[in-house]
Amino acid sequence: MALIRGSNSLLEPFFGSSSILDPFGGFSLFDRRPFVSFANFPQDITSVASTRVDWVETPEAHVFKADLPGLKKEEVKIHVEDDQFLSISGERNKEQVDEKDSYRRVERSYGKFHRQFRLPENSKVQEIAAKMENGVLTVTVPKAEVAKEAQVRNVEITS
Secondary structure, eight states, X not given: OOSSSSTTOTTHHHHOSSOTTOTTXXXXXXXXXXXXXXXXXXXXXXXXXXXXXXXXXXXXXXXXXXXXXXXXXXXXXXXXXXXXXXXXXXXXXXXXXXXXXXXXXXXXXXEEEEEEEEOXXXXXXXXXXXXXXXXXXXXXXXXXXXXOOOOOOOOOOOX
């Protein structure tokens, strides 16, 4: 006979079917649900948060790399706004599921994503190039030549 939970619980007449004395009442050792569930979060939020982008500055360019596995180049959009902001956006559609199948776990995200970066003043926005290879988007923003620092030399004063 169960002392805390169950229909035969000795405490059920006093505390009902769930007891404050049983903090893990809803869980079993074989329960596959996580303790914290993100099921109520919209998938759009998780996909935006999980779109990772690296920004590397080389002597010649600013290079942005985004992991976008499973997306085709047609599903990704790159915009430059006001010659100042680089925007990378797109959408991963939810896969159709056969009604006979049941998921055990869903970890891949789907939905829209959008990342925006303020470009430095030395960016040549008219020469931006992008390529998609093996699920990695690489956007290269060439840098403009920076004016060389003025060289200072001393001039001797003669009498």
